[in-house]
Amino acid sequence: MQSPRRISVIFGTRPEAVKLCPLIHALERHSDLSPHVCVTGQHRELLDQVLEAFDVVPDVNLNLMQPGQTLSSLSARAISGCDQYLADAKPDLVVVQGDTSTVFCAALASFYRRIPVAHVEAGLRTWNNDSPFPEEINRVLTTRLAAYHFAPTEQAKANLLRDGVAEESVFVTGNTVIDALHLAVERVRQQPPEIPDLPKRFLSRTSDRRMVLVTAHRRENFGAGFESLCRGIALLAHRFPDVDFVYPVHLNPNVREPVNRILSGKPNVHLIKPLGYLPFVAVLEACYLVLTDSGGVQEEAPSLGKPVLVMRDTTERPEAVAMGTVRLVGTDTQTIVRHVSELLQDHHAYGLMSRAANPYGDGRAVPRIIDKLAEFPNIKAELLRLKIAA
Ligand code: UD1
Ligand code: UDP
Numbered sequence: 001m002q003s004p005r006r007i008s009v010i011f012g013t014r015p016e017a018v019k020l021c022p023l024i025h026a027l028e029r030h031s032d033l034s035p036h037v038c039v040t041g042q043h044r045e046l047l048d049q050v051l052e053a054f055d056v057v058p059d060v061n062l063n064l065m066q067p068g069q070t071l072s073s074l075s076a077r078a079i080s081g082c083d084q085y086l087a088d089a090k091p092d093l094v095v096v097q098g099d100t101s102t103v104f105c106a107a108l109a110s111f112y113r114r115i116p117v118a119h120v121e122a123g124l125r126t127w128n129n130d131s132p133f134p135e136e137i138n139r140v141l142t143t144r145l146a147a148y149h150f151a152p153t154e155q156a157k158a159n160l161l162r163d164g165v166a167e168e169s170v171f172v173t174g175n176t177v178i179d180a181l182h183l184a185v186e187r188v189r190q191q192p193p194e195i196p197d198l199p200k201r202f203l204s205r206t207s208d209r210r211m212v213l214v215t216a217h218r219r220e221n222f223g224a225g226f227e228s229l230c231r232g233i234a235l236l237a238h239r240f241p242d243v244d245f246v247y248p249v250h251l252n253p254n255v256r257e258p259v260n261r262i263l264s265g266k267p268n269v270h271l272i273k274p275l276g277y278l279p280f281v282a283v284l285e286a287c288y289l290v291l292t293d294s295g296g297v298q299e300e301a302p303s304l305g306k307p308v309l310v311m312r313d314t315t316e317r318p319e320a321v322a323m324g325t326v327r328l329v330g331t332d333t334q335t336i337v338r339h340v341s342e343l344l345q346d347h348h349a350y351g352l353m354s355r356a357a358n359p360y361g362d363g364r365a366v367p368r369i370i371d372k373l374a375e376f377p378n379i380k381a382e383l384l385r386l387k388i389a390a
Contacts, residue, residue, distance in 0.1 A: 004034035004332055007373065008091035010082060012042030012064070012102030014050055015296045017119050018277060019121065021054035022179045026366045032374055038085050040064050040102045045251060046274055053184075053277040060085055068253055069084045071101060073133060078105035086113050090146050093373070096142065097121050097176070098295075102118050107145040117142075120369065121175060122149035123156030124316035125163075131216035132295075139316075148376075150369050152360055153319055154375075173368040174361025177299045180214045182363040184281040185304075193279045196270035202246065203286045210243050210288035212236075212340065216259075216311060217250035218293040225331040226255065229311050230262035230338030233291070237269045239337070246283060249274045289343050289350075291336070298326055299360045307353035311340050319359035324352060 007027055011020050017039075027035035037056065039047060041063040051058070064074065069276045082105055083340040086094070094110040096103045097120040107117045119142050129136050143149065143163055151157040160170050192203060216229060237245050249259050249271050263269050275283060281300075284290070289303045293311045301308045302325040309329045320326040329339045345349050367377035 004032050005092040007033050007095055008036045008038055008089055009094050009095045010038045010106040012040035014043055014046040014347050016097045017050035018180050019046055019176045021056050022176055022366045024056055026370050028085050036089050036091060040104045046141040049122045049276040053073055075105050078102055079109050082106045082109035093118060099139035104138040104141050107142045111145045115331050117145055118148040119146035120150045121152055123151040123160040125159040126314040126316045128314050131220050132218055174365035175299055176359035176365045177296055178363045179366045181300050181303060184278055188278055193282050195279045203282055212245045213283055213287040213290045214245055214247040215292045215294050215297055217252055217255050221293060221331055222254045226258040228333045229331045230258050232333040235337050236340050237266050241268055246270045248272050277344050302357045305354050305356035307343055323357045323359055325357045
């Protein structure tokens with residue numbers, strides 16, 4: 001009898017963990033595949049919160065995070081850390097997800113060791129190297145390095161084909177974030193989480209106050225962009241004293257400094273610590289609308305029927321924009337104030353955006369990915385075949 005093939009799942013940040021933990025559990029249950037989990041530790045507290053929520057214990061933690069890390073120093077440490085890990089673990093295949101520095105570095109290190117890479121959430125594109133920065137380049141380079149591409153949508157598949165990827169190596173699966181969200185919603189509805197930083201009424205369906213959920217952390221918004229978006233939130237909080245603005249602040253010091261300086265001390269602005277995944281989903285379900293620059297939140301919120309205003313100029317997730325549940329508003333103070341005010345004051349405009357929409361998946365992306373991974377009878381031979389075909 002053949003021993004199960006070893007699939008190394010390598011990740012490092014909060015969003016990758018959310019989108020890969022359900023896959024890790026499914027690999028654990030599969031008789032022919034065996035997961036080996038390596039976290040780079042690009043994030044520390046934010047990653048630990050997700051691992052704890054999904055009860056995943058990594059086999060290896062490279063523990064790379066340093067306060068205020070630069071892209072190059074993190075990348076250099078991630079490539080050599082992943083290289084050593086791969087030399088020791090000797091996997092048959094590596095799975096990475098998304099577009100962070102961990103993803104690109106793990107894919108490059110695997111490529112150098114001639115280990116095939118499967119890329120989950122492949123094919124997202126803005127076609128603008130500066131936005132989001134550096135994620136657009138991370139995912140383009142990961143595409144070049146990967147042998148298998150799990151595209152969340154048909155649009156993502158079309159992007160991969162436009163980039164010259166062989167069609168037989170692309171599989172449209174839906175996004176695993178919806179699998180994660182379904183699990184979380186079920187658990188939150190069974191047992192509503194305690195959130196020490198927020199009074200209980202914030203999660204109550206009968207509360208007469210509305211809540212705007214805010215998250216922001218994009219590098220291209222650092223500096224002027226953050227100053228501007230924070231001023232927008234400050235003006236909104238003043239204009240709408242009957243609305244609560246709940247902002248779990250990312251731990252990046254480039255985010256914390258302007259947010260604390262401009263927004264602290266306002267009675268209806270609640271700057272809180274990053275939320276664990278289950279508490280975050282509970283707040284997402286309870287909020288009225290979402291103001292964010294996050295990728296994952298753009299995918300989750302439409303599923304729950306929450307309008308999303310995206311504080312960016314581009315998005316690699318155009319599907320929900322086309323469906324009308326997500327709108328790009330950039331970081332300009334007055335533009336943010338105008339769009340949020342409209343949704344808070346105009347019920348018709350709110351109604352048009354608050355329809356539940358699921359362009360990113362049906363919650364079954366994980367089994368589709370697992371089926372494909374199990375289908376590859378001899379992964380290395382399959383890789384060779386695809387390379388020749390391409
Ligand atoms: C990273 C990803 C970004 C992703 C985001 C998700 C890159 C280049 N950026 O951005 O694509 O959208 O994660 O959140 O891969 N920090 C902590 N504790 C933590 C996490 C971060 O203190 O648990 C602080 C540290 O000072 C760290 C800094 O935040 O140096 C920046 O972390 P880093 O992973 O480099 O960038 P993010 O902005 O988190
Ligand atoms: N999230 C969380 N706690 C928070 C904020 C976000 O658990 O306080 C989750 C969110 O549900 C989503 C993921 O983190 O699944 C998105 O991560 P982030 O916005 O940091 O990264 P991005 O998706 O922009 O890369």
